[in-house]
Every structure is written in C-alpha cells, then in structure tokens.
Amino acid sequence: MLDTLRNAWRIEDVRKKIVFTLIMLLVYRIGAFIPVPFIDASHIKNLVGEGNLLGLLDIITGGAFANYTIFAMGITPYINSSIIMQLLTVAIPKLEQLSKEGEEGQKKITQYTRYLTIGLAFVQSIGITYGLANQAGGQLMTVNSPWIYFVVALTLTAGTAFLMWLGEQITEKGIGNGISMIIFASIVSRIPVAAVSLWNLAFEVGTISPWSLPFIGIFIVALIAGVVFIDMGQRRIPVQYAKRVVGRKVYGGQSTHIPLKVNSSGVLPIIFAVSLLSLPQTIGYFFPDSGFYRFIEAHFSQSSAAYAVTYALLIVFFTFFYSQISFNPIEIANNLRQYGGFVQGIRPGKPTSDYLLRISNRITLVGSLFLAAVAIIPIAVASITKIPMYLQGTSILILVSVALETSKQLEAQMVMRHYKGFLK
Numbered sequence: 001m002l003d004t005l006r007n008a009w010r011i012e013d014v015r016k017k018i019v020f021t022l023i024m025l026l027v028y029r030i031g032a033f034i035p036v037p038f039i040d041a042s043h044i045k046n047l048v049g050e051g052n053l054l055g056l057l058d059i060i061t062g063g064a065f066a067n068y069t070i071f072a073m074g075i076t077p078y079i080n081s082s083i084i085m086q087l088l089t090v091a092i093p094k095l096e097q098l099s100k101e102g103e104e105g106q107k108k109i110t111q112y113t114r115y116l117t118i119g120l121a122f123v124q125s126i127g128i129t130y131g132l133a134n135q136a137g138g139q140l141m142t143v144n145s146p147w148i149y150f151v152v153a154l155t156l157t158a159g160t161a162f163l164m165w166l167g168e169q170i171t172e173k174g175i176g177n178g179i180s181m182i183i184f185a186s187i188v189s190r191i192p193v194a195a196v197s198l199w200n201l202a203f204e205v206g207t208i209s210p211w212s213l214p215f216i217g218i219f220i221v222a223l224i225a226g227v228v229f230i231d232m233g234q235r236r237i238p239v240q241y242a243k244r245v246v247g248r249k250v251y252g253g254q255s256t257h258i259p260l261k262v263n264s265s266g267v268l269p270i271i272f273a274v275s276l277l278s279l280p281q282t283i284g285y286f287f288p289d290s291g292f293y294r295f296i297e298a299h300f301s302q303s304s305a306a307y308a309v310t311y312a313l314l315i316v317f318f319t320f321f322y323s324q325i326s327f328n329p330i331e332i333a334n335n336l337r338q339y340g341g342f343v344q345g346i347r348p349g350k351p352t353s354d355y356l357l358r359i360s361n362r363i364t365l366v367g368s369l370f371l372a373a374v375a376i377i378p379i380a381v382a383s384i385t386k387i388p389m390y391l392q393g394t395s396i397l398i399l400v401s402v403a404l405e406t407s408k409q410l411e412a413q414m415v416m417r418h419y420k421g422f423l424k
Contacts, residue, residue: 007414008152008413008414013413014107014175014410014413014414017173017174017175018175019177020169020170020173021170021176021181024174024178025170025181026390028071028166028182028185029185029189031069031070031071031162032061032062032063032071032186032189033067033069034069034070035069036068036152036156037151037152037155038141038143038148038151038152039141039142039152040141041068043139043140044065044066044067044068044132045066047132047135048065057076059182059186059395060074060076060186060187060274060345061073061074062185062187062189062190063134063186063189063190063193064186070155070156070159070162071162071163072156073121073124073128073156073159074163074182074183074186075163075164075179075183076274076275076278077117077181078113078117078160078162078163078164078179079179079271081113081116081117082113082336083275085109085112085113086325095109095112097297110220114164117161117164118160118161118330119158120157120253120359121157121160121248122153125152125153125154126149126153127152129149129153129156130149143203143396158424159290163182166182167179167181170182173297175406176402176405176409177402177405180405182399183402184360184399184402187395187398187399188399195392198213198216199213211243211329218411219378219381220396223374223377223378224396226374228400228404229372230263230370231261231262231365231400231401231404232263232404233260233263234258235259235260235262235359235363236258236260237258237343237359238255238256238259238343238344239255239258239316239342239343240254240341240343240344241255241339241340241342242340242341242342243256253370258332258343258356260363261363261367262325262363262367262370263367263370263401264322264326264327264364265319265323265326265367266325266401266405267401267402267405268322269314269316269317269318269319269322269371270314270315270375270397271372271398272318273311273318273375274394276314277307277311279311280296281296281297294349295314305364308379308380311375311379312372312375312376315368315371315372315375316369318373319364319367319368319371320361320364323360323364327358327360329360332352332353333348333349333352333356334349336348336352337352343356343385362386371397372398374396375394377399378396
C-alpha cells in the first residue's frame with residue numbers, strides 16, 4: 001500500500017489531485033473555526049449532547065455546530081435537497097425526461113438542486129437559530145433583533161453554499177466524492193476528541209471502568225471488519241455470449257459475469273437517513289412551545305426506541321430506493337440480448353430481467369439489513385451499558401465506505417498508468 005501511495009505521488013496528475021483534495025479539506029477545517037457574528041456559542045455547547053440529534057449534527061459537521069461557526073449547518077441541506085430532487089425525478093415527468101437527456105439534463109437537475117439547497121439552508125438556519133435562542137433563554141444572541149436573525153441565517157446559508165461548491169470542486173478536480181470527503185474529514189476530526197473524552201471518563205471522572213476501553217476498541221474493530229466484508233461482497237451472475245460470424249471474423253463466444261454488490265449504495269442511505277431525521281427537529285424549532293416539538297424532544301433522542309426503529313426503516317428504504325435508481329434490469333437484459341449474451345439457464349428478454357431483479361432485491365435486502373444493524377447496534381449497546389459511543393455505527397459506516405470508495409478511485413488511477421494498486 002505504501003508503494004502504491006509512493007507511486008501515486010510520483011505521477012504529476014495524481015499528485016495534483018491529492019494535493020488539491022488536501023488543500024480543499026484544509027480550507028474546510030479552517031472555516032469550521034470561524035464564528036458566526038452576534039452568537040454566544042457557550043450556550044449552544046450546553047445544549048449539544050451525545051444522546052440527541054444536535055449531537056449527531058455536531059459530529060457530521062466536525063464540531064462546527066457546537067461552536068456555531070459559518071459551517072454549522074454543514075452539507076446537510078445539500079443532501080436533503082438531493083433526496084427531494086431524486087424523489088421528484090421519479091414523480092414529475094419533466095424532471096424524469098431531463099434525467100434521461102444525458103449530461104445537459106443532469107446539469108439542469110444539478111442547478112435545481114443548488115437552488116433548493118440555498119432555500120433549505122436559509123429556512124433551516126432560521127429555524128435552528130430561533131429554537132436555540134429560545135432554549136438558551138434569550139441569551140444566545142448578543143444583540144436581540146429580527147435583523148440579526150436574518151444576518152445569522154444569511155451567514156450560515158453562505159457557509160453551506162461554500163461547502164457545496166467545495167465538494168463539487170473536490171469531485172471534479174480531486175480524489176473521491178467531494179460531499180463524502182467533507183463528511184469524512186468532519187468525523188475524523190472528532191476522533192481525537194472522542195478518545196480524550198473516553199480516557200477522562202475512565203481515569204479522571206470514573207464514570208466508566210478502565211477495563212471497558214479495550215472492549216470498546218474490539219467492538220469498533222469488529223464493526224469495521226463487518227463493514228469491509230459486506231462492502232466488498234458481491235454476487236457474480238455468469239453471462240455467456242454466443243458466437244457471431246461477421247465476414248471472415250468470429251465474434252463472441254466469451255464468458256463473463258455481471259457483478260451485483262451487496263452494498264451497492266455505499267454510505268448514501270446512512271447520510272440520507274440522518275439528514276431526513278434532522279428535519280422534524282428543525283421544523284420543531286420554529287414552534288418551541290408546541291406539542292410537536294415536545295414530542296420530538298421526548299421520543300426522538302438517539303437513545304430512544306422510536307428513533308432506532310425509524311432510523312433502521314429509513315436506511316432500508318433508501319437502500320432499496322437507490323438500488324432501484326442505479327440498477328435497471330430491463331435495460332441490462334435488452335443489452336444482453338442485443339449483443340448476443342444470455343444468463344446461463346435463463347431465457348433472454350423478460351425472464352432475464354425478472355431474474356436479475358429478483359437477485360438484486362435479495363442482495364439489497366441483505367445489504368440494507370446489515371447497514372441498519374451496524375447503525376442501530378452501537379445505539380443499543382450505549383443504552384444498555386451506559387457507555388457513550390462517540391464513534392457510532394453511523395460514523396464507522398461513513399468512514400469505512402468513503403475510505404474504500406476513495407481507495408478504489410486511486411486504484412483506478414494507478415491501473416490507468418500501469419502501476420500495481422492496493423490489491424496485489
């Protein structure tokens with residue numbers, strides 16, 4: 001692996017991509033410490049805990065939310081707008097037509113997603129700021145005025161817009177998916193803080209036993225191993241191509257396979273589920289004295305059963321949703337029949353598409369249940385043992401999935417230049 005990184009660094013194109021990605025992530029981390037004007041962040045730190053959605057939002061933003069910096073909203077509004085646009089693409093024929101028009105149509109959808117991101121970020125910024133101000137007893141704002149709320153919301157919206165641009169630049173000119181890399185950097189930045197907190201709880205405060213630290217480490221390693229095992233797993237469907245004689249040449253007659261990954265959606269269902277679960281609380285901040293907000297606060301903390309069940313169901317739903325969008329068995333069956341290919345033992349055409357759909361649904365079910373289990377098990381363990389899980393299943397899934405995805409992209413860059421990759 002070190003040889004691969006050394007070879008990658010020697011190639012000018014790959015070196016530029018790596019350096020560009022690191023510089024963009026450095027810019028992001030610097031911006032995560034620039035405070036929002038007219039805000040006393042000390043009151044927010046008292047409200048952010050490990051057992052509520054604010055704590056999870058703080059993890060995703062790399063501590064920017066607790067300090068209420070310009071990146072406090074993180075990239076969550078962009079993720080929410082992406083979910084909404086994907087759902088609308090299925091429901092609205094005009095958007096569906098745009099999605100089938102290739103690169104130009106995708107540019108239009110991306111443009112709509114950006115506009116929606118700005119709108120969601122502004123509404124979410126006002127809602128959260130207003131709700132936090134009420135919870136802090138009116139002491140959050142150093143200057144209490146409606147105009148100041150507008151300035152704070154505008155600042156947070158600008159931060160989200162900058163992060164959206166930053167992620168697109170990383171995707172286009174760097175290594176890996178930009179949005180995923182930003183979330184990856186946020187979670188990694190919290191690991192030292194989590195390690196120090198656990199150490200203090202074990203040896204300074206005495207809340208947990210020092211002997212529990214090795215078990216926490218083993219538990220995290222086991223989760224990482226399970227995520228890697230499932231993420232690398234795939235079902236290979238054998239495909240045979242018939243021989244064709246064109247002039248004096250013989251084409252076809254080859255055997256290949258269609259790889260169906262167990263976790264084809266990667267980390268997206270987790271990110272989508274977390275982002276969607278933050279919406280009810282954001283809405284509740286607009287009405288802090290309402291029954292809806294009290295219900296959310298009482299029943300949708302991360303340690304509650306309702307949160308765990310809803311979280312698991314959303315992960316399963318988004319896994320199937322992404323699989324249905326990215327995998328089209330009818331198109332694959334038609335392409336196989338057009339080029340003289342067939343799945344062994346299955347008739348071409350509709351029987352082949354039905355077979356591929358059945359296999360895909362079974363594999364997706366296994367992958368979605370595993371993702372849900374990895375996300376829920378740490379929450380259950382923390383509730384039973386009373387040991388805070390600073391690095392939750394959600395964080396581990398994001399870290400491992402993004403690391404694997406980025407390594408595969410770097411591997412592809414090395415294969416293009418005839419170098420050995422990570423896998424010997």
